[in-house]
Each structure stands twice: as structure tokens, then as C-alpha cells.
Amino acid sequence: MANGYQGPQRHEGHTARKRFGQNFLVDKEIIAQIVSSIAPKPGESVVEIGPGLGALTVPLLAACGKLHVVEIDRDLIARLHQTYSSEQVTVHEGDALKFDFSGLPAPLRVVGNLPYNISTPLLFHLADYAERVRDMTFMLQKEVVQRMVAAPGEEAYGRLSVMLQYRYAMAHLFDVPGSAFNPPPKVTSAIVYMRPLPVESLKCIDTELLGQIVMAAFGQRRKTLRNTLRPWLEVDDYTQLGIDPGERGERLSVTDFVRIANYIRTR
Ligand code: SAM
Numbered sequence: 001m002a003n004g005y006q007g008p009q010r011h012e013g014h015t016a017r018k019r020f021g022q023n024f025l026v027d028k029e030i031i032a033q034i035v036s037s038i039a040p041k042p043g044e045s046v047v048e049i050g051p052g053l054g055a056l057t058v059p060l061l062a063a064c065g066k067l068h069v070v071e072i073d074r075d076l077i078a079r080l081h082q083t084y085s086s087e088q089v090t091v092h093e094g095d096a097l098k099f100d101f102s103g104l105p106a107p108l109r110v111v112g113n114l115p116y117n118i119s120t121p122l123l124f125h126l127a128d129y130a131e132r133v134r135d136m137t138f139m140l141q142k143e144v145v146q147r148m149v150a151a152p153g154e155e156a157y158g159r160l161s162v163m164l165q166y167r168y169a170m171a172h173l174f175d176v177p178g179s180a181f182n183p184p185p186k187v188t189s190a191i192v193y194m195r196p197l198p199v200e201s202l203k204c205i206d207t208e209l210l211g212q213i214v215m216a217a218f219g220q221r222r223k224t225l226r227n228t229l230r231p232w233l234e235v236d237d238y239t240q241l242g243i244d245p246g247e248r249g250e251r252l253s254v255t256d257f258v259r260i261a262n263y264i265r266t267r
Helices: 028-038 057-064 074-083 116-127 142-149 159-167 207-219 235-241 254-266
Strands: 045-049 067-071 089-093 108-113 133-141 168-176 189-196
Touching: 028 057, 028 133, 028 168, 028 189, 045 057, 057 067, 067 074, 074 089, 116 133, 116 142, 116 159, 133 142, 133 168, 142 159, 142 168, 142 189, 159 168, 159 207, 159 254, 207 254, 235 254
Parallel strands: 045 067, 045 108, 067 089, 108 133
Antiparallel strands: 133 189, 168 189
């Protein structure tokens, strides 16, 4: 995860690139802890996003024998080709934000120490492939993980919490200090585990509308639903829904947001 750079830093002969969020994991215990929490098995379909210099790639490969990786940095791509045979590691060159994960065998296990600057858009991109995914284990900025798993009423609860909790069961596994990386980021990181919820449990008729409502409800956090959801709901609608229009979005559960979206779509 990238943050808090202090000028160019070299690691294993590679100059860490700020624009690609390159903070390489160096703490062997943390690496072992991450890989044992994933516990990959031979024959499983595993993709690592941003393998970098291979801190996670090597032990993942040792455990499951074969791996897909998606990497954007040309120097690192060249090193990956030199280090691993194409039978061991299939290198997909390019931007993970544009990568078509449907080309990889399902059920897919997704892993990555993600660059801080693309973590949120990448989580939204991956949500499009949730039906093909068995689970995802990521290193992210701790503050992002806290937002992902926050409950209604908590300060960190917001759009990211609602949109991801609608699709995934998630757990904040453990924190990782900056000292575990080279160069060390100033922020603390954390490991999050995400498992897509069964399709049958996804009750929202129109997830695009859900996204718009959630965005509006959290756009001005101090305002009540009466104000933020004015384009969609009038006083009578709140009576039908059994929701107080004087409430703020930050107090509504994921189920409430889904009920609102479905009500608007079907009334
Ligand atoms: N996995 C390695 C580790 O744990 O030491 C490297 C992690 S480093 C935080 C992020 C990695 O993601 C780098 O290798 C970087 O080049 C790569 N990366 C950055 N942006 C990317 C993108 N848009 N698509 C694919 N890989 C990207």
C-alpha cells in the first residue's frame, strides 16, 4: 500500500515507484500470516493483483503450484517472466482496474497487497465479477478496511460499507505496521477477507439505483433523509416504508437501503 513516500527507495535492485503504490512487503512473519490465512491448495484458481517483487507470489506458488498475476509495472513484468516459468505463473500485463477477471477459471481466489491509490475503484471493479469469485484477501489501508466493515451509526459507516456489505461477508483479520514494508508507508495497513454472499441473498432489483441512493444519503452526512432523498421520496413514502424521514443516512442498515431502492423501483 502506498503512502508517505520519502523519495526514491531501492529494494532488491528495483526503484519503488510512487505512482504504482509500491510498498514491498519484507516482514517474513507477516507474509507467512497472510498466506496461512488464505491457505491456498493445489488445483485452486488463484490470482494475485500486483505481485511486485514476489513477496506473496513465492509462498502462494509453493502452496498451490500455479498462479495468475496482474501487474502494471513493465520492469516488474520483465522480472516476473525471468523468475517464473509460464507453467507456474501466468502473467497478465496491464491495469487491474481494466482487467477482465471473467477470463480466469472460477471459483476464483483473489489476493493482493493493493496499491493504496486504486484500492476503492478496484473493489468496485471486482464487484462485477463477484459471482465467479470464491473469496478475496487484501492488504489495504487500515482506515479503508474500517470503512468496509463499519456498522450503522459508526463514524466509518458510509457508501463503501453499504455497497460492499450488500455483496460480501467481510472480516478485518489483522493489522500490519508500516515497518513490515520497504519503503514503509506512514499509515497502518490491515488484511481484509471478503466472501461474496450467495446470489439468492441479493434482494436488490436495481443496484445502480441503490448506488445512487446511497451516494445521495452519504453525500451530505449531516442532512436528514427528507433532504438527501428528496428526488425520490415524499412524506407518504416514508410512512409506507416505516422509516423516519428525520433520520440520517448513517443510521440506516444495508437492508433499509435495499428496501428503499426496491420500493422506488416497484411503487
Ligand atoms: N505484492 C507485492 C508485495 O506485497 O510486496 C507488491 C505490493 S505493492 C503495494 C503494489 C503492486 O501493485 C506493485 O507491484 C505495483 O506495481 C502493482 N500495481 C500498481 N497499480 C497497479 C494496477 N493498476 N494494476 C496492476 N498492478 C498494479
